Amino acid sequence: MANALDPHAAIVTTASGETDGTLTTADGKPLSRALARSQRRAKRRAFLLVLPLLAFILITFVVPIGQMLQRSFYNDGFSANMPQISQWFAENPRGTDPDEAAWTALANDLQVSAEARTIGVVGTRINYDVPGTRSLFTSTGRKVRRGIEPPYDQALLEMDEDWGSSTLWAAMRDASTPYTGNFYLASLDRTRADDGSIQQVEERQRVYVMLFMRTFWLSLLITGLTFLLGFPVAHLLATLPMRKSNLLMILVLLPFWTSLLVRTTSWMVLLQQQGVINDILVWLGVIGGSGRLQMIYNQTGTIIAMTHILLPFMILPLYSVMRTINPSYVRAARSLGATSWTAFRRIYFPQTLPGLGAGALLVFILAVGYYITPALVGGSSGQLISNMIAMHMTDTLNWSMAAALAALLLASVLILYWLYDRMVGIDNLKLG
């Protein structure tokens, strides 16, 4: 029988014939509200279930990444430690020559900052924009600690004539507010001229745009290669009888479970000039001993090793989709007169697209961020943008620059993801 707690009670009530316009439950409440309430409760319960995961993702993923990305446009190394001169910059428009007030403010700030031992932070910040100025700040700091007398412009210029450089003053102006776009400019091989206009850096300094292009081009190429190599394998796996396909599956999974470093090093052993493949070729007489092929420590090496390492990420989604494709569709097409090529092109291949999309997206996104393999086998022509990010993280300790490069990489991947969603539709993605 119906009771008040049972949502289905409504149906019973309606059936019993009360018709005053709104449907009500057995205890007389409007049905829609009762339904909403019970749904709300279910939603709340479901939310509580995912809450731990949500908190985990927020704390360990979203917040740290947000923090890191914040560094790409926020750096208060100069503005926080040099308040007086920052104030002067705020009050005087670009193009104003430093006057007495400016020099006094600068000298005061330098003095305070030298005493507080924050002068290195200040110098480091300016050094990002004008290489070679960090030591100007630290050495001046040491001298200022011994004392400085007005007139400050003469005193500072006497300590180092570089204090008169207009490039330095322009850089200090840029750094006088904590928010800056300079790291993004630098990530695109651009820089600010003394008058504030944006220009390209010298040709021999340009490296990031080229590396971004190379990263995307190589990732695309590797995605294509994993498709060409992975598609037949996945098809074979999906169509063979279970026992054989399981055996083959292990061959796919075994390298997948092997450490990345081991696989990368194995490729070195195989591909290097004194390596296994070259040795065999020489032994067979295909090439002479002096004409050994250079297959590693260059782009070729990066492509080969990365294709191999990322191959399972293409095979597995393809395989899981192919398994579900009913073979009778292709049989039907053949019986209706389609050639095997047409049957494949019109019937079979379109059905694999969800797996292909997932595999391609996985491989591409992983490839874009690849670091250790290109670092080890990439040589000079196989470097990717992630290698520069790592350099700024661990060698130059310029985390703002690393963050800006990483943000650009992240943004371009998100754009590609969005394009993919627009063109193919993310609903058509099947991971397994």
Added chain:
Amino acid sequence: MTRTLILTTALGLVASPVLADVNLLSWGGAYGNSHLEAYAKPFEAETGIKVNMADADNPATPIKAMVEAGNVTADVASVEYADAVRLCDEGLVEMIDVSMLEPAPDGTPAEEDFIDGAITDCFVGTDVYSMVLAYDDTRFTDAKPAGPADFFDLEKFPGKRTMRKGAKFNLELALMADGVPADQVYEVLETAEGVDQAFAKLDEIKDSVIWWEAGAQPPQLLADGEVSMAYAFNGRIFNAAHGEGKPFKIIWDGQIYEMEGWVMPKGAPNLEEAKKFVAFSTASKQQARAAEFISYGPPRRSAAALVGNIEGTDQPMGPNLPTTEANMTNALGSNLDFWVDRDAELNERFNSWLAG
């Protein structure tokens, strides 16, 4: 907020701090082992203060993270000189009081006993390592390469070369090979023409170079016969030659030496114990002992004579150290101020050159 970021980065290399222990952040591997054997164990035995060792890829990175987050768990860390300069500049490490360091056995005060630059405001050197040229002895039967110029001479000494992927060391080496005397290298490199000159020299061998990234690669490349000469850290070549019996020879002419040493992160929880540890481990006896485990030279003059045999053998370690008199005849001390200033700029140019 920053706290969380850093927590996640620093997590994993933190040993739980117990009161009055010293938490030491080192590099692991053979180098970390020398710290354990020559410093940590004797220190524990003598003072009863426990030393907790933790490893990091480069301890400077977690220090920056810890101090900026205000959650410092390391008391002493081993860092490269360049990183020490940066950390010191940014106020991320404690100041060092020279008077706390032990004098030499003959009573010479520490600041006179240490080589130039080994003690800074925030840093005490523990060892000197160097970038050296090395070759496979079996590859050159007649004339043997003897200096930087020979490294760039592909006709006289055929075969590929391997060099570190980065501007540092390579630009200096190129200038020395081009005839610039060691003591003028940085003067020349300060100028735009000097940098051009260095890159022009590197151009000569660019096509024959395999660039290494990890320190373990150059001895491997030499052993595989991929290259005939390498420009690598002396410790790695030494290990391959002595530990594994490879026929590798080191050319000390033109070596570029650099220091590693202790810093104490700002806000170290056990600062007093840390100071004791720094003083203990930088005493001449301990410095000499460490050099028996790994071929990095002690930065104290008084320690050189105390260095004994290579640990576990009856061969003297002395001739394998960068700091030994005979090896220092044409040596260049890496100029850290120069590199901290120009690191990013020159590496960008280097990478651009590499790709072009």
